[in-house]
Amino acid sequence: MxxxxxxxxxxxxxxxxxxxxxxxxxxxxxxxxxxxxxxxxxxxxxxxxxxxxxxxxxxxxxxxxxxxxxxxxxxxxxxxxxxxxxxxxxxxxxxxxxxxxxxxxxAAFTPRFHPSDFRVYTEDGVGADWPISYWDLKPYYELLEREIPIAGPAWFPWGDPHGHPYGPHPLGGVGDILVRGCTRLGIRSVAGGPVAILSASHGDRPHCIYRGFCLQGCKVGAKAxxxxxxxxxxxxxxxxxxxxxxxxxxxxxxxxxxxxxxxxxxxxxxxxxxxxxxxxxxxxxxxxxxxxxxxxxxxxxxxxxxxxxxxxxLMAQAGNVVAGRFDELIRLYEAPPAHALSEEFYETDKRRNFARGFAVQTVGPLPVAFAKQMIAAMGAW
Ligand code: SF4
Known part of the structure; x- marks a missing residue:
């Protein structure tokens, strides 16, 4: 086609x-x-x-x-x-x-599923296996990653390791903190994607200008x-x-x-x-x-x-947000929100007492969204 x-x-x-x-x-x-x-x-x-x-x-x-x-x-x-x-x-x-x-x-965040996500019952005894495998979907991941196109690190080491058609974005303030923290703790992380946001121009579409309004539609057309x-x-x-x-x-x-x-x-x-x-x-x-x-x-x-x-x-996706205070000023909204992450804890680890795992990634709320999250968090205390 x-x-x-x-x-x-x-x-x-x-x-x-x-x-x-x-x-x-x-x-x-x-x-x-x-x-x-x-x-x-x-x-x-x-x-x-x-x-x-x-x-x-x-x-x-x-x-x-x-x-x-x-x-x-x-x-x-x-x-x-x-x-x-x-x-x-x-x-x-x-x-x-x-x-x-x-x-x-x-937010244009585009990580792939891992092969194990399709076999959670067989591998971990929870949920249900998919009727298809990751390898059935892989050609379509590759097709859409070229077509949209996706920018990200040259090598994404988890799941089925792969690269991306467009190069990674530069680190924003919050991504820099995540990568520095992971590096200090010996946790592998990647930066600059994967996101459906242009790191270089594509046809009539310009590259990202890093003002962080991705959730507001991206007026410039860098986000897919x-x-x-x-x-x-x-x-x-x-x-x-x-x-x-x-x-x-x-x-x-x-x-x-x-x-x-x-x-x-x-x-x-x-x-x-x-x-x-x-x-x-x-x-x-x-x-x-x-x-x-x-x-x-x-x-x-x-x-x-x-x-x-x-x-x-209907099963909703839950996302837990962790916020911290830093001495230096961090402009957490000046970049695409999701641009640095680690999937080091994604697979089941028998040393933990639960099946499957989680990813750690950046978010970059703008001031109103950030204030709402803080008010909600304070209400929960
Ligand atoms: S809104 Fe700004 S930061 Fe987000 S993709 Fe568009 S140009 Fe980039």
Whole structure:
């Protein structure tokens, strides 16, 4: 499959418009990390594709600012029923609303899984083994690391040791502290990535300028998001991205095959896009929500829910933050947040009384986020 990307564009070139009455080949719900890549691959393969996105089509020059408070619209903070009858607000930074989805405000940290992650039951007696191995995924890691592209150390020594297509970033203040501390304690560490952030220019995209606004969208375009890496190329190849279009129901024909998606536009008007196939790519909350909302005769408990487990067993990722006081000034936000780490404690160590392990990495909160973390920590004391 071809995978060379076109130059970065912040707004689409003239976009092909497909009529709702026309039956397209694919209707993709959600243009985030996965949906943004899928729409590009399918458009390049010659399919007629419409992608529905609940949020706006960001113009990085017009809409984004290098300011913490001014970037709150990147998150999907709408109230949601996630269990029981009371609505909850989703937290910032675990969701994304707008073309690019969460990939516009992720920290761009791109370590690979270790081979052992796929065999945790066999090797450690916990969890379940994956149905595929690391070696099945490895060619795709390598493909995307070249395509995005990834910058990082010349040699990453843990898991399946490997290098990176772009060279490492210079150390920021907090990374310097981590590497110096690890070195003093005899712990191996690496610096400068791996991150989906350019350490040198790539096509029309400039290299990183180290101001630390990665979680605010990266106005300059050094950080990868599908908004700038894949969606412009999808549009060039004939895909239509329909922003401000909130999917509400997937509809089936009498023979049980899908025939399209109902959605609501910015003005609350209902629409129906006819499609031969529907791909739901709306992250861990919105994907099951749409499938459950699409219950119909023959699928009374939602689509793709014959097991009854749709929307259940969601496991969140926990990240514990450790902060320390130093005599010297450390500008912890002046670099990509995740740029130095150690995976020395990643695998199971029989001397410890628990299975599996952990990684140690830098984070670089901006002042408001840092203050919130400190207030939360003080509340927990
Ligand atoms: S530090 Fe680099 S990647 Fe982060 S916002 Fe600035 S230019 Fe973008």
């Amino acid at each position: 071809p995978h060379r990307l076109g130059p970065m564009q912040t707004l689409p070139a003239p976009m092909r418009r497909l009529a709702e009455s026309e039956t397209v080949d694919y209707c993709i719900v959600g243009v985030g990390s996965a949906g943004g890549v899928l729409v590009q691959r399918l458009a390049r393969a010659g399919f007629r594709v419409v992608a529905l996105e609940a949020g706006p089509f960001w113009d990085t020059e017009r809409d984004w600012v290098s300011d913490e408070k001014g970037s709150h619209e990147l998150y999907w903070n709408d109230l949601r029923i996630t269990g029981g009858t009371h609505s909850l607000a989703l937290g910032a930074n675990n969701s994304g609303k707008g073309v690019g989805g969460g990939s516009v405000h992720w 998001s599908t908004l700038i890496t894949h969606v412009p190329d999808a549009i060039t190849h004939g895909a239509e991205i329909r922003s401000h279009s909130m999917a509400s129901h997937i509809s089936l024909r009498d023979d049980g095959r899908v025939n399209g998606v109902e959605y609501i536009d910015h003005d609350g008007k209902q629409h129906f896009q006819r499609s031969r196939a529907v791909i739901v790519s709306g992250y861990a909350i919105e994907t099951p929500r749409l499938l459950l909302n699409s219950a119909c005769s023959g699928h009374r408990h939602g689509l793709a829910n014959s097991s009854g487990t749709l929307g259940k067993y």
